[in-house]
Amino acid sequence: MTPAYKLTYFDRQGAAECIRFLFKYGGIDFEDIRITKEEWPALKHKTPFGHLPFLEHKGKIVTESVSICRYLGKIANLASNDDWENLEIDSIVDTIYDMRYQSIKVVRMEQDASRKKTMKEKSLNEIIPNYFTRLEAVVEKNNGYLALGRLTWADLYFVSMCPGFDYFAGGDVFEKYPNLKALRTKVEALSAIKEWIRVRPQSEY
Amino acid sequence: MTPAYKLTYFDRQGAAECIRFLFKYGGIDFEDIRITKEEWPALKHKTPFGHLPFLEHKGKIVTESVSICRYLGKIANLASNDDWENLEIDSIVDTIYDMRYQSIKVVRMEQDASRKKTMKEKSLNEIIPNYFTRLEAVVEKNNGYLALGRLTWADLYFVSMCPGFDYFAGGDVFEKYPNLKALRTKVEALSAIKEWIRVRPQSEY
Numbered sequence: 001m002t003p004a005y006k007l008t009y010f011d012r013q014g015a016a017e018c019i020r021f022l023f024k025y026g027g028i029d030f031e032d033i034r035i036t037k038e039e040w041p042a043l044k045h046k047t048p049f050g051h052l053p054f055l056e057h058k059g060k061i062v063t064e065s066v067s068i069c070r071y072l073g074k075i076a077n078l079a080s081n082d083d084w085e086n087l088e089i090d091s092i093v094d095t096i097y098d099m100r101y102q103s104i105k106v107v108r109m110e111q112d113a114s115r116k117k118t119m120k121e122k123s124l125n126e127i128i129p130n131y132f133t134r135l136e137a138v139v140e141k142n143n144g145y146l147a148l149g150r151l152t153w154a155d156l157y158f159v160s161m162c163p164g165f166d167y168f169a170g171g172d173v174f175e176k177y178p179n180l181k182a183l184r185t186k187v188e189a190l191s192a193i194k195e196w197i198r199v200r201p202q203s204e205y
Numbered sequence: 206m207t208p209a210y211k212l213t214y215f216d217r218q219g220a221a222e223c224i225r226f227l228f229k230y231g232g233i234d235f236e237d238i239r240i241t242k243e244e245w246p247a248l249k250h251k252t253p254f255g256h257l258p259f260l261e262h263k264g265k266i267v268t269e270s271v272s273i274c275r276y277l278g279k280i281a282n283l284a285s286n287d288d289w290e291n292l293e294i295d296s297i298v299d300t301i302y303d304m305r306y307q308s309i310k311v312v313r314m315e316q317d318a319s320r321k322k323t324m325k326e327k328s329l330n331e332i333i334p335n336y337f338t339r340l341e342a343v344v345e346k347n348n349g350y351l352a353l354g355r356l357t358w359a360d361l362y363f364v365s366m367c368p369g370f371d372y373f374a375g376g377d378v379f380e381k382y383p384n385l386k387a388l389r390t391k392v393e394a395l396s397a398i399k400e401w402i403r404v405r406p407q408s409e410y
Contacts, residue, residue: 049300049339057289064303067295074288083279084262090272095254098269101306134254 005030009053010037012203015065016053018160022069022153024196026076034201066097066157073153080148089147092138092154099131100161104168124169132177139179144186151187159187163205210235214258215242217408220270221258223365227274227358229401231281239406271302271362278358285353294352297343297359304336305366309373329374337382344384349391356392364392368410 005023009016011034023030035043035052044050047063054063062068070090073079080086103123110116135146135158143149146158162184165173174181187193210228214221216239228235240248240257249255252268259268267273275295278284285291308328315321340351340363348354351363367389370378379386392398 048343049336060289060293062292062296064296064299067292067299070295071288071292083276084265087267087272087276088265090275091267091269094269094272106311131254138253 003029003031004057006033006056007031007053008033008035008043008056010035010040011201013160013163013200013205018069018153018157019053019055019065019072020196020200021156021160021193022072022076022078024192025078025156025190026072027192028072028075066093069093069153069157073156076153078151078153078156080152085148089152089154092135092146093157095131096135096154096158096161099127100164103127103131104164107168120168128165128169128173129176132173132180136177136179139183144179144183146183155183155187156193159184159193167205206234208234208236209262211238211261212236212258213238213240213248213261215240215245216406218365218368218405218410223274223358223362224258224260224270224277225401225405226361226365226398227277227281227283229397230283230361230395231277232397233277233280271298274298274358274362278361281358283356283358283361285357290353294357294359297340297351298362300336301340301359301363301366304332305369308332308336309369312373325373333370333374333378337378337385341382341384344388349384349388351388360388360392361398364389364398372410 005028007016007019007023007030020030020032022028040052047054048061049063051063053065053068054061055068070079070093073089079089107116107119107123110119139146145151146154158180162174174184188197210233212221212224212228212235225235225237227233245257252259253266254268256268258270258273259266260273275284275298278294284294312321312324312328315324344351350356351359363385367379379389393402
């Protein structure tokens with residue numbers, strides 16, 4: 001049977017990896033379509049806002065990875081039935097999204113080599129440590145998780161981003177943050193995630 | 206009676222205005238705390254991640270304006286009970302968030318005057334028109350709204366951002382987009398929003 005969900009992204013982890021984590025964790029079948037850079041220009045015009053990833057389901061297409069993760073987080077029982085509790089999850093996820101944008105994405109988009117270097121140093125020495133220190137305290141306070149004192153889709157979102165931070169830093173960026181490191185180990189050891197990491201197409205981040 | 210919600214932000218519309226819209230639309234009492242730039246450094250360290258706005262409720266503090274809006278959107282009956290429908294709302298809201306970040310926020314953060322000018326031109330001539338053209342088509346297809354063919358919190362979110370786009374463009378940025386313009390007019394004419402706009406503290410955006 002054709003899967004009910006079709007995910008389209010590049011052949012790497014990036015913004016789609018948490019979506020794949022959630023499909024796997026929830027035991028939901030999906031088609032994992034990976035396009036090449038050469039195929040992208042022709043496809044770009046057909047997407048809602050010119051971005052990847054997008055998800056197709058029942059003839060509809062939606063974009064925005066965090067929104068898609070929230071939807072799958074509910075289906076996979078990694079959200080809450082309480083609105084305020086979902087706000088606590090969302091708030092942490094948006095914080096991580098902002099952190100990644102401010103520290104990694106702005107550096108990637110910068111064309112000027114000298115400015116790129118300065119910005120990267122600021123990311124590694126200021127922006128990331130500032131966020132990580134605060135996130136470390138959140139996890140310590142929350143029974144080893146990012147929200148609600150238990151596993152939620154916020155944890156899968158964070159862990160799916162870890163290889164991107166490692167790659168950006170050129171090493172283990174979590175060394176100084178034992179609670180974040182333990183959270184990563186714990187999520188990567190979940191049986192569905194562990195198996196996915198074992199079989200997924202190889203890419204650095 | 207002290208309101209159950211306390212919102213803290215600067216004395217302007219910005220990222221907090223949609224939160225205020227939703228409180229007003231939902232008839233929910235809230236304390237609208239507005240701090241000065243002089244007060245901010247002392248407060249910054251006490252916030253979860255060093256950012257405004259934040260919301261206090263029952264002894265808890267949460268940040269991230271979009272997350273807060275989603276929560277209030279549910280309470281104010283401007284969301285859906287269906288997960289996929291909420292994904293459609295979320296997807297449009299995140300698209301608008303990204304658009305604002307890529308077009309306005311990056312320009313504001315740029316220090317170099319010459320680069321700032323080039324980036325602003327790109328925002329006004331490329332990024333904003335590209336998004337607005339696609340959003341215009343979405344509204345046309347959706348019965349005059351951004352999602353689900355009816356009023357949702359995505360519409361209030363978009364309209365709360367409009368003065369920021371006007372200010373950035375130095376004029377009516379919606380002139381070429383009749384469907385977006387009509388949506389703005391319609392939301393600003395909702396009785397609770399109309400009254401709030403009449404009485405709120407004056408600021409350009």
